[in-house]
Amino acid sequence: MTTFTFSLELADKVKQIAIEAGEKIMKIYDQDFTIYDKSDSSPLTEADLAAHHHIVDGLKAISSLPILSEESADIPWSERKTWVRYWLVDPLDGTKEFIKKNGEFTVNIALIEYGEPTFGVVHAPAINKTFVGQKGVGAYSEVNGLKTNIKAKPHTGNEKWKIVGSRSHQSPEINKILDSLGGEHELVAMGSSLKLCLVASGEAHMYPRVGPTSEWDTGAAHAVALGAGAKVTVLDVNKPLDADASPLRYNQKDSVLNPYFLVSC
Structure with a gap:
């Protein structure tokens, strides 16, 4: 089995891959388009595939782990079930948001280890916001290069x-x-x-x-x-x-x- 070591350097590289994929999406998103669907060579499909290819090429350049993406989801279970560690990718999540042009779509890259997501990047290119998290380490959001640590908050007292x-x-x-x-x-x-x-x-x-x-x-x-x-x-x-x-x-x-x-x- 190939040795795999997760590092801050690798995390930054994955984040950069997601941001660059977002830039490719935005070149298409910023164009004038009206009616389309995911089954044809539409702006949505173009953006999806441009992001997919950039992410897959980028991940292959920095690790030898297998990759499961929404745009290459036909990998048989007989092969997938042997994976203990792999990259899980959605190159463009939020089809309706892309169509409505409300900016709430994302590029998603996760590291899955033994069935659990241990690291993830969620990048929303239209609002220039990125979320990064690692299990047991912490999470942050980043806007225009400014990082802010984030923490989930339980419901308390009589608050709404x-x-x-x-x-x-x-x-x-x-x-x-x-x-x-x-x-x-x-x-x-x-x-x-x-x-x-x-x-x-x-x-x-x-x-x-x-x-x-x-x-x-x-x-x-x-x-x-x-x-x-x-x-x-x-x-x-x-x-x-x-x-x-x-x-x-x-x-x-x-x-x-x-x-x-x-x-x-």
């Missing part, structure tokens, strides 16, 4: 619950969770993997996800959350939130779809 949620109507499952919390709550809307980063940065207390996501959607932000002291656990809407929930894990099955999950502190 801040829950990351949809801009549109809530599902019955989410309403059930909100009802179980007691007290007042406020929904905080955000796109893409930035939802998890809101909990990591202490801007929200909780993010319950009861919709479909894939592992590349969450891996990088999951690592940021862990670095910031939050946890990401499998969510069973039929059990109390304080039940002994299992941590969300990666590359443990044929499907790359996540179960429902909860980000909390």
Whole structure:
């Protein structure tokens, strides 16, 4: 087995790869475009693939670890299940955000080790903000080169619950969770993997996800959350939130779809 050593130098290189991929996305995002979909040679597809190729080439240049990206997701389970350590990539997370041009889309790169995200970079190029986290070490956000350490904050006393949620109507499952919390709550809307980063940065207390996501959607932000002291656990809407929930894990099955999950502190 190839020896792998994680270092601050490697972390900075991965962050730079994500930022450069974001620059490639922005060249296309800043163009005039109207109607398109992901199945054709649209600006969205162009941006996705440009970021994907840059990230894959960049990661191959700095490590020999395998890479699983949304744009190269056809690697068979028979091969993937042998991986103990790999890069998990979403070159452009937040399709709807890209289409709406609201800036809330991200480039995501995570290091997965033995089923757990141990390092992650979430870069939002349109708002020039980057989140970086390493499990057991810490997490920070960076805007225009200025780094700020971030920490998840538990709900205390009688303060209003801040829950990351949809801009549109809530599902019955989410309403059930909100009802179980007691007290007042406020929904905080955000796109893409930035939802998890809101909990990591202490801007929200909780993010319950009861919709479909894939592992590349969450891996990088999951690592940021862990670095910031939050946890990401499998969510069973039929059990109390304080039940002994299992941590969300990666590359443990044929499907790359996540179960429902909860980000909390």
